[in-house]
Amino acid sequence: MTALDRREALRLIALGATAALAGCDAPQETIHPAAHPAEGETPGVVRRYRTAVPFCGYGRGVTGLVVDGRPIKLEGSPGHPASLGATDLFTEISILDLYDPQRLRAPVERGVQTSWELISQAVAAPLARSGGDGFRLLTGRTTSPTLLRRIADLKRRFPAMRHVSYEPFGDDAERTGATLAFGRPLVMRPRLAEADVIVALDADPLGPGPDQVALAHGWSERRKAAGPAPRLYALEPSLTQTGVVADRRATLPPAAIAAAARAIFAGLSHDAQAEATPPIVADILRDLRGAQSRAVVLVGRAQAPEIHAVAAAINQRLAAPVDWIAPVDPETAPHWRALRALQEEIESGHVSTLVMIEVNPALHAAGFAAALGKVERTVAVSAFEDETARAARWTLPLSHPLEAWGDLRAPDGTASVVQPLIRPLYDTRSPIEIIDLLEGRFRQGANYDAVRETWRKGREDGFEDWWAQTLTAGVVADSAAAPEQPAPAAAPPEAPPVVRTEGLSVRVAPSPTLWDGRFATNAWAQECPDPVTKEVWGASLRVSKADASRLGLADGDLVRIGDAGEAAVRITRGQAEGCATLLAGYGRDTGGPIADVGGANAFALLRQGGWTSGPITLDRSGERRTAVSTQATFALEGELSRLFPILAPGEATPKPEALATLLDVQPSPAPAAWGMVIDNSVCIGCNACVAACQAENNVPAIGPDEMARNRDMHWLRVDFYDQGQDEEPAFGFEPMPCMHCETAPCEPVCPVAASVHDTQGLNVQVYNRCVGTRTCQANCPYKVRRFNFLDYAEHGPYGGVDQKPLRAQRNPDVTVRARGVMEKCTYCVQRISAANRVSSASGEAIADGAVVTACQAACPTRAIAFGNLKDESSAVARLKRDPRHFALLEELGTRPRTTYLARVRNAGEKSG
C-alpha cells in the first residue's frame, strides 16, 4: 500500500465528514406474508423434523430445526441408535455444507456450464447402446435400501456394468479378520455400557467415526454407573482421544501392539503367566481374567486382519459383551482391494464410462487422476469441487442430504427415512436421481416415489399410517440387524514374522476434523481444533521426541515426507519411537479457498496398502512453519493439580474454605439461578459441543490468517491437559465455556457497563453498548471472551466467493455481531429467554431439563449438565454436591457458575 499523502488524507476526511452530515435513512423494510401458507407454517417458530444424514455411508439420526423454511441447526434424534439424542462434529457441521457458498450449482463439462439434458444424451445414450459394457459405477459405502434397489435395477438393465463401493477409512481389516475367524465377514458391535474392562489395541473407539456417538455413550454410561470402577486400557502408537481418557496407556509401535494382542490371547488360552512384554500386558491379563464376560478387546483398523481374528477369539473366550452382525452394506470385497482392482481395470483400458458418486478416488489413490484420462466418459457427482471433479469430464452437482428424499441404515442396521427439510437450493440432484439419469429418464418427485416404493413392499395395508409414524419417529421400527451366534472362532493364523524396518514409518490416521478430507471444504471443520494438538487449518507430522533428536528435527521444521508433500514437524508426547503420524485430508488441490490449506496428502504414502507406510525419509527443506493452534501450553508445572485435578476412584476433591470477600453478594430474588456442571471424567474431546455452539450462536469462521493472530471466535473451547510425567502420562479434556462468575472480573472494568449481570445470574454482554476496549477480555482469568476484530460474519475466509448464502443458516434468535464488539458464551440465553417467556405467559414454572444449551444437547457422553441451581432436585444442583465437584481458579473468588467434576483415573496397581 502506498503511503497516504496529505491531500489524499484531507480529501478522505472531508468525504467522511460530508457522509456523516448527510447521514442515511434506515432502509425501508418490507414484510412478505405468504399468499397461501403451507400447513403448519408459522413465521419465526422453530419446527423440528426427524431425518438422518450420512457419514461413511451410514445414517446418523438428526432432528432438523427449521425456521421459516430454512434448516438452521441439526440436533440429535433420541430414538436413533447412532445418535441417541446426541450428535458428533460431522453432524453439526453438515448444516454449513447446505449453505456453503462454494457449492457446485450446475452441471459442468470441462469447466463449461452445461445442462442435465445434454449430459443425459452424452452419458446415458451410449450406455443404452452398449448394454453397459465397460460401465463402472463407483460410490462410497452404500447402505440406502432405495439406492441399492435402484442400482440393482440399473444392473438388470446394463448386465455388463459393475458397481464398486469403497470407503477410505472403512473396516476392511475387521471384516477380513472375521472371515479368518468365522469363515464369513461379520461386524463386531461392542456393548461398552456393559464392559468393566476395555482393552483398545491400536483402536480409537471414542475417536471419530460413524459409530462414535453410540460407543462413547455406552462407555460413559458405564463410567457414570455405580459399582466397581471400570478400566480402559489403550495401547497405541500415537495419542488418540481414547488414549487421552484411558486409565492405563502405553505408547507402542504397531508391531508391538500386534505382539501384545497375541500375548493376551496366549495368556488367556494357557492360563499361564504370560511373557510380560510389554509389562502392561500382565496387568491387562489380570483384569481380563477378573472381569471375564464384562471385558472386551477392541482392535483398530490399522492392525492386520490376523490380529482382528485374534481379538475375535479373545472376545469369544471371554464371552465379551459384543454382538456380531452381518455387514449392513452388501459389498463384501475389501474396499481398498476393490478400488485398486478398478484402477487396474481403468489402466488396462477396459472402462469406457465411469460414474463416481460422492467419492474422491483422485485424492485417495495415487495415480487415479491420471488413469481417468483413459476413460472415455468420466462423470464426477459431488457437492464441491475436488480432485476427482477436476479430473473428470463432467461434474454434476449433488444435492445436500437435507434437500432430497432418501433412506439410510445406521451401523447397527437400523433404517431411517431421510426427509428433505428444504427444496434444492440449486440445480442439483440426489444419488437416486443420478441413477434415474443413467437410465435415461428424469422427472421431478422421483426420489419420493422411489423411497416409498422400497418401503411399501410388504406393508401395502396401512402404509400411509406406517409412513407417517416412521417419519415422526425418525427410524424404521425393528429394522436393526439381528445379532448372530457365530461358531467358535478358528484358531487365529500365525502372522508372518514382522520384519523390523529400520528408520521411520508413518502411520496415516483419519483427521478428527476433516476425516479423509471430505469435510475439508467446510470452514467450521477446518477451524475446529484437533482434540490433541489443537491445530487448526492444517496438521503437522507428529514425531516422537526420540526420533526428532535422532533426525535432528525441531518443532516447526518443514519436511518433505516421501511423495506426500511438505508438512511441519510437531514433537508430540505419546508418540511411539520409529512411528510418525500424519492426518489424512490435507495437501489438497481442489481450487477452493477453504480446502487448499497446504500440508501433505497422507494417502500418497500408502502405496502398498495398510495404514502404516514403509520406511520414509524426511527431507528438511530448511524452512520453518509455525502451526496455527488454539492452545500453546499443555503442561503447566505445579498448577495442574488445581486446574485439572485427577482423582482415584472414590476420592474427593479438596474442598477449600469459603473465601472472605469484600464484595456484597446478595442472593437474587429471581426464581432461577442458572448453572452448569461439566464432568471431565467423560469428556472425550470430540468437539461436537464446539460446533454445536458455532451453529446455534452464529459464530463465524475467521480463516487461518486471523486464527494465527489468536483471534479465535469459538465461544466454547475444549482445553487439553497433559500432566507432564514421562512414564505413563495422564491426559484429559476440560471444556471451557464462559464461567458466568457471580463476581465476574470482566464487569467492574467495563467503562460502558456492556458486561453486566442479570437477575438470573447470567453474565450478559450487551453488544449494542460495547465500544470494544477489550479490558474485560484482559481481565477474564478464564480467557473465554472473544473480540470481533473484523466483520467476520460478512467477510469470512471464502476469498472472492459471494457469502450471502451463509446468511440463511443464521439463527434468527441470536444477534449477528458486528465488528468491534466483544462476545462470549451466553449459556444460550435465547433458549433460556424462550423458556422464560413461555413460563411468564402460561404461568407455569420452568421444569428441570426444559432449557438445554446447544453444547449440552450435542454431547454424546452427556458430560454437560445445565439447569436451575435454586431447584435443589435439579440434575445440576445434584452434581454440585458431588464429591468430585470443583470450581476452576476458585481461589480468585470469582464464584463461577460453571463448575466441574474432576476426572477419575482408575490406574489400579501396576505390576512390573
Next chain:
Amino acid sequence: MAQLFRPGANAILRVALVSFVAVPAAVFGGAAALQRTSYVTGQHEFADQPVPFSHQHHVADLGLDCRFCHTGAETRAYAGLPPTKTCMTCHSQVWTNAKMLAPVRDSFAAGEPIAWNRVNDLPGYVYFDHHVHVRNGAPCAACHGDVSKMPLTAKAAPMTMQFCLDCHRDPATRLAPKARVFDPQVYEAIAQEDAKAIHQRVAQLPETQALTDCSVCHR
C-alpha cells in the same frame, strides 16, 4: 507600550470560555434531543402501502378482532401479517372488482406475497415477543395506538429503548384487564379499581424486577 489587548478582548474571552462548555453541550444535547424527536423515530408517520389498508374501516366500522388477521399475537413471538388467503376470505365475496384491491387478487392468483412496508421496525439486536406481552395484559394499543382511528396505519409509539423501559420499569401503568387487551380504545375505558388491582398484582410478581435485565430484550 500600547495595550496588547483592547477592552473588547475580555468579552471575547468570556464568550469563548462559555462556548467552550456550551457549544459541545449544545451539540451533544441537541443531537440527543434530535434522536428523540419524531423526525428521527418516525412516530406518527405513515408508510406507503401497496394496498391502502384501513384499520379504521376494518376495526371500527366492521368490528374485526385484532387476532382475526394477526393470528400469532397471543401464541407466538410474531403477531404476523395475514396471508393473502385471509384477505380473500371476505374479498372473494365483497369488493370483488375494486381497483384498490387488484394487488390482493393478483397475489392470490399468482401465489406471490404482497410486499407490505414495515411500520414498526426494531433494530436487529432487539427481540420482541408479542405473546408474552399480550398474555400478561399489555394491550395492543399500548404500542400500536388506537388503530380504530387510523385510516392508514401509522407508527403510534417512538419505539425507542426509553419507550420500552418506561413500561418495563413500571408495567402497571400500561397494563389492562385481560378481557380488554384487544380493545383499541382500552385506556379510555379502564376503571379506577381495575388499575389499582393490576398495580397490586404486578408489584408482587418476582419477574417484575427482572424486566429491566438486558437479556430480556437483547441476546
